[in-house]
Amino acid sequence: xxxxxxxxxxxxxxxxxxxxxxxxxxxxxxxxxxxxxxxxxxxxxxxxxxxxxxxxxxxxxxxxxxxxxxxxxxxxxxxxxxxxxxxxxxxxxxxxxxxxxxxxxxxxxxxxxxxxxxxxxxxxxxxxxxxxxxxxxxxxxxxxxxxxxxxxxxxxxxxxxxxxxxxxxxxxxxxxxxxxxxxxxxxxxxxxxxxxxxxxxxxxxxxxxxxxxxxxxxxxxxxxxxxxxxxxxxxxxxxxxxxxxxxxxxxxxxxxxxxxxxxxxxxxxxxxxxxxxxxxxxxxxxxxxxxxxxxxxxxxxxxxxxxxxxxxxxxxxxxxxxxxxxxxxxxxxxxxxxxxxxxxxxxxxxxxxxxxxxxxxxxxxxxxxxxxxxxxxxxxxxxxxxxxxxxxxxxxxxxxxxxxxxxxxxxxxxxxxxxx
Amino acid sequence: xxxxxxxxxxxxxxxxxxxxxxxxxxxxxxxxxxxxxxxxxxxxxxxxxxxxxxxxxxxxxxxxxxxxxxxxxxxxxxxxxxxxxxxxxxxxxxxxxxxxxxxxxxxxxxxxxxxxxxxxxxxxxxxxxxxxxxxxxxxxxxxxxxxxxxxxxxxxxxxxxxxxxxxxxxxxxxxxxxxxxxxxxxxxxxxxxxxxxxxxxxxxxxxxxxxxxxxxxxxxxxxxxxxxxxxxxxxxxxxxxxxxxxxxxxxxxxxxxxxxxxxxxxxxxxxxxxxxxxxxxxxxxxxxxxxxxxxxxxxxxxxxxxxxxxxxxxxxxxxxxxxxxxxxxxxxxxxxxxxxxxxxxxxxxxxxxxxxxxxxxxxxxxxxxxxxxxxxxxxxxxxxxxxxxxxxxxxxxxxxxxxxxxxxxxxxxxxxxxxxxxxxxxxxxxxxxxxxxxxxxxxxxxxxxxxxxxxxxxxxxxxxxxxxxxxxxxxxxxxxxxxxxxxxxxxxxxxxxxxxxxxxxxxxxxxxxxxxxxxxxxxxxxxxxxxxxxxxxxxxxxxxxxxxxxxxxxxxxxxxxxxxxxxxxxxxxxx
Numbered sequence: 001x002x003x004x005x006x007x008x009x010x011x012x013x014x015x016x017x018x019x020x021x022x023x024x025x026x027x028x029x030x031x032x033x034x035x036x037x038x039x040x041x042x043x044x045x046x047x048x049x050x051x052x053x054x055x056x057x058x059x060x061x062x063x064x065x066x067x068x069x070x071x072x073x074x075x076x077x078x079x080x081x082x083x084x085x086x087x088x089x090x091x092x093x094x095x096x097x098x099x100x101x102x103x104x105x106x107x108x109x110x111x112x113x114x115x116x117x118x119x120x121x122x123x124x125x126x127x128x129x130x131x132x133x134x135x136x137x138x139x140x141x142x143x144x145x146x147x148x149x150x151x152x153x154x155x156x157x158x159x160x161x162x163x164x165x166x167x168x169x170x171x172x173x174x175x176x177x178x179x180x181x182x183x184x185x186x187x188x189x190x191x192x193x194x195x196x197x198x199x200x201x202x203x204x205x206x207x208x209x210x211x212x213x214x215x216x217x218x219x220x221x222x223x224x225x226x227x228x229x230x231x232x233x234x235x236x237x238x239x240x241x242x243x244x245x246x247x248x249x250x251x252x253x254x255x256x257x258x259x260x261x262x263x264x265x266x267x268x269x270x271x272x273x274x275x276x277x278x279x280x281x282x283x284x285x286x287x288x289x290x291x292x293x294x295x296x297x298x299x300x301x302x303x304x305x306x307x308x309x310x311x312x313x314x315x316x317x318x319x320x321x322x323x324x325x326x327x328x329x330x331x332x333x334x335x336x337x338x339x340x341x342x343x344x345x346x347x348x349x350x351x352x353x354x355x356x357x358x359x360x361x362x363x364x365x366x367x368x369x370x371x372x373x374x375x376x377x378x379x380x381x382x383x384x385x386x387x388x389x390x391x392x393x394x395x396x397x398x399x400x401x402x403x404x405x406x407x408x409x410x411x412x413x414x415x416x417x418x419x420x
Numbered sequence: 421x422x423x424x425x426x427x428x429x430x431x432x433x434x435x436x437x438x439x440x441x442x443x444x445x446x447x448x449x450x451x452x453x454x455x456x457x458x459x460x461x462x463x464x465x466x467x468x469x470x471x472x473x474x475x476x477x478x479x480x481x482x483x484x485x486x487x488x489x490x491x492x493x494x495x496x497x498x499x500x501x502x503x504x505x506x507x508x509x510x511x512x513x514x515x516x517x518x519x520x521x522x523x524x525x526x527x528x529x530x531x532x533x534x535x536x537x538x539x540x541x542x543x544x545x546x547x548x549x550x551x552x553x554x555x556x557x558x559x560x561x562x563x564x565x566x567x568x569x570x571x572x573x574x575x576x577x578x579x580x581x582x583x584x585x586x587x588x589x590x591x592x593x594x595x596x597x598x599x600x601x602x603x604x605x606x607x608x609x610x611x612x613x614x615x616x617x618x619x620x621x622x623x624x625x626x627x628x629x630x631x632x633x634x635x636x637x638x639x640x641x642x643x644x645x646x647x648x649x650x651x652x653x654x655x656x657x658x659x660x661x662x663x664x665x666x667x668x669x670x671x672x673x674x675x676x677x678x679x680x681x682x683x684x685x686x687x688x689x690x691x692x693x694x695x696x697x698x699x700x701x702x703x704x705x706x707x708x709x710x711x712x713x714x715x716x717x718x719x720x721x722x723x724x725x726x727x728x729x730x731x732x733x734x735x736x737x738x739x740x741x742x743x744x745x746x747x748x749x750x751x752x753x754x755x756x757x758x759x760x761x762x763x764x765x766x767x768x769x770x771x772x773x774x775x776x777x778x779x780x781x782x783x784x785x786x787x788x789x790x791x792x793x794x795x796x797x798x799x800x801x802x803x804x805x806x807x808x809x810x811x812x813x814x815x816x817x818x819x820x821x822x823x824x825x826x827x828x829x830x831x832x833x834x835x836x837x838x839x840x841x842x843x844x845x846x847x848x849x850x851x852x853x854x855x856x857x858x859x860x861x862x863x864x865x866x867x868x869x870x871x872x873x874x875x876x877x878x879x880x881x882x883x884x885x886x887x888x889x890x891x892x893x894x895x896x897x898x899x900x901x902x903x904x905x906x907x908x909x910x911x912x913x914x915x916x917x918x919x920x921x922x923x924x925x926x927x928x929x930x931x932x933x934x935x936x937x938x939x940x941x942x943x944x945x946x947x948x949x950x951x952x953x954x955x956x957x958x959x960x961x962x963x964x965x966x967x968x969x970x971x972x973x974x975x976x977x978x979x980x981x982x983x984x985x986x987x988x989x990x991x992x993x994x995x
Contacts, residue, residue: 067678069670069673069674069677069678070548070671072670073552073666073667073669073670073673073674076663076666076670077555077663077670079667086930091540092667094669097665098662098663098665098666099625099660099662101657144680145627164949202677202678202681204676204677204678233897252681252684252685252688253681253684255678255681279820290944338876405616405617405620406616407616407669408614408615408616408669408672409615409616409678411614411672411673411675411676412672412676412681413675415675415676415680417675417679418486418677418680418681418683418684419485419684
């Protein structure tokens with residue numbers, strides 16, 4: 001992920017490349033110098049993706065990357081400012097409620113039938129855990145009453161594409177490596193051995209679940225529904241973690257992948273909530289950051305691509321083309337190199353080497369040096385992706401990132417925790 | 421050391437050097453003290469500066485907390501003064517950071533930049549919060565109310581138009597009014613309590629209102645245009661409400677999540693910075709304490725060393741003065757007591773002590789002269805006593821003889837023996853003649869004591885050669901031979917008295933060394949490193965060893981014949 005070069009060039013309008021024959025409907029858009037505006041986070045709004053999309057689609061594409069809160073506010077209040085919105089499934093409720101996005105016609109999605117059952121049913125296999133919280137399938141289909149639900153329909157609220165199962169990472173130079181799904185536990189976040197060297201992501205819809213899973217793993221409290229806590233449960237949870245914070249257990253919170261990398265590389269932190277790119281970056285730096293496979297299950301997230309309510313006409317055609325492009329193989333292969341999965345992985349397989357596929361999707365040992373999205377080696381031969389294969393990881397989902405009904409109530413609590 | 425000083429350095433220089441060395445030592449001690457104290461003062465300034473930095477940085481935490489408090493006041497109460505206060509605190513903190521940045525070193529500059537970065541981010545976020553809140557307020561207070569009021573008026577207008585003729589439709593419109601009230605009520609409850617369930621309730625009521633509009637629209641006598649207008653207003657009403665909700669959530673997120681993290685990181689970085697500076701301050705304080713101890717020891721050691729040096733130096737200087745002075749004192753004491761043998765201490769320099777030494781030497785020479793005079797006087801007195809005795813004795817002898825013969829002559833004259841008496845007169849005359857000779861010798865002896873003692877270099881070969889020549893007749897008449905060695909030395913002496921010596925020796929020899937074979941006198945010389953020895957040899961009877969000293973007595977004569985006065989030996993000795 002070349003964020004710096006991306007930031008420098010994100011405002012530039014790329015020259016139109018030859019149109020790909022796979023997207024003939026966009027030719028006219030290119031000829032009219034149509035520009036597609038995409039708002040989202042740095043996770044997917046990467047310069048290489050933008051350049052490749054422009055090259056394949058023959059349209060101008062502008063990326064507007066930003067922080068989660070910033071882009072969500074923009075998307076939920078100003079639908080005229082974007083055509084497509086890329087973020088995580090926990091933003092869907094807000095956007096749908098704000099009525100700033102429109103439904104997506106699955107008939108215009110070329111690869112809809114290739115989308116895995118994880119997004120459509122919530123289970124990647126029959127025996128897989130469903131996971132608490134707002135699993136994507138619960139928010140995917142637009143129901144006749146214009147609400148979101150799991151009952152299949154022709155209209156969906158978002159395009160399923162990138163997703164991953166997150167957990168915490170720890171420095172194996174300092175912490176003895178645990179056994180995936182056996183000894184590795186969310187409870188480690190509150191383990192006194194790591195006093196003062198723990199951090200969590202600064203996002204109530206994400207970090208809150210890391211803390212909840214940790215408290216639950218240690219048996220300090222239980223939740224009726226960890227994906228939708230009551231106010232009393234929120235109070236109890238924060239009472240525990242704020243006390244821990246006041247005791248100096250937490251170094252703090254991180255607000256970006258770069259900050260998480262900095263915290264661990266500077267030895268300020270030895271264990272923290274992490275995203276896959278951060279783990280890859282640290283490994284590339286020679287820091288043995290292990291991405292844990294907690295026995296309680298992962299905290300999963302699902303990327304969503306949404307259509308602005310204001311996107312119509314040729315822009316809408318271009319938006320659909322872009323969505324189809326995302327599922328056409330190359331982007332899925334690209335994003336796999338930073339540890340993310342695509343909803344139709346088989347389409348991406350031809351764009352990956354066998355070694356890459358085996359490592360990233362099958363959970364097999366790397367047979368060669370594997371490069372990340374930044375072109376630098378991020379996986380050494382012999383390395384095994386923690387948590388095993390794609391299937392195994394998504395069979396163990398504890399909770400999905402969720403905007404709970406008590407969202408507003410958690411915000412000042414979160415602030416109290418951060419400042420404690 | 422002392423002897424070296426005495427030999428090489430004059431008294432004044434020694435005294436001056438003492439003062440100079442003492443001054444230098446005092447200056448060196450002062451210089452060392454100044455240097456040491458300068459370092460301490462520098463360290464002390466650093467500690468004070470660091471303390472100020474720490475105080476200022478620690479105040480960041482308080483400032484950040486106050487900023488956040490003011491931000492929350494602004495968020496929850498909307499007081500613009502609180503929002504402005506955030507800006508004022510921000511500016512104050514930037515100025516504080518600027519002050520530290522201008523003086524801080526590279527090891528803390530990263531933390532300062534981090535602190536500044538988070539501070540900037542915080543303020544920018546707060547600006548965004550203000551924007552969002554203003555938008556939210558505009559939506560809530562104007563747009564939302566406007567649409568609510570418009571929808572209410574449209575519905576009430578329709579109720580009035582029906583005039584109670586169509587109870588069912590009228591009731592439906594009243595239901596819509598009721599829903600509008602519930603929407604408004606839930607909306608404001610949400611904005612007051614920030615409970616998301618009220619948003620849900622409000623949207624439920626909006627949906628129910630739409631359903632009522634649908635029902636009315638499907639009725640044939642429904643006013644489609646008015647209903648469409650109400651539906652449009654309802655959509656705007658819903659949009660403004662939902663946008664207000666999202667903006668509320670937005671700034672709540674910014675305040676509680678983004679800004680809180682920025683506050684925390686700013687405080688954390690400030691604490692880390694403060695800790696780093698405090699660490700440096702502690703290091704300097706420890707160094708300062710170590711320096712104080714080291715300086716104290718160093719100064720103590722230096723002072724003791726330098727004082728010892730001054731002590732030893734003073735000792736050597738004073739000894740270099742007192743030693744020769746004591747020696748000179750001793751010498752002067754001995755000299756004052758009249759000693760001519762007092763040792764004059766060696767002192768080669770021509771300083772005050774040198775002058776004293778020279779004076780002591782002069783004193784000694786004077787004492788030697790006095791001693792010589794004293795000895796001479798003693799000898800003179802002894803000689804005088806002997807002289808008086810001898811003179812009285814020797815003069816008494818001819819007088820006695822003369823008086824004896826005078827008595828005999830008187831007796832013979834009384835007896836009438838005039839011829840015999842006259843014959844005896846020769847003996848009286850002889851005795852008187854002898855007495856007369858004795859008196860002449862005394863005069864001569866006294867004259868020798870007063871002779872001119874002017875000395876000069878005398879070539880004895882030449883002197884004695886002339887002497888022998890002048891005595892030729894005398895020697896020939898006496899049948900005497902004088903043999904003078906040819907290798908006689910040149911001596912420093914009085915010429916006339918030297919000649920007198922040889923004349924006396926020759927006279928005595930002529931008197932006493934003459935035998936049947938004739939007389940003979942030989943004069944030789946021999947010398948060593950210091951003296952020339954002149955010795956005479958004759959063929960006389962010789963003088964026994966026990967008389968060697970006595971013969972130098974006045975008028976001493978070893979034997980009676982020839983009866984000549986013996987003042988020649990004495991004379992010879994005196995010369």
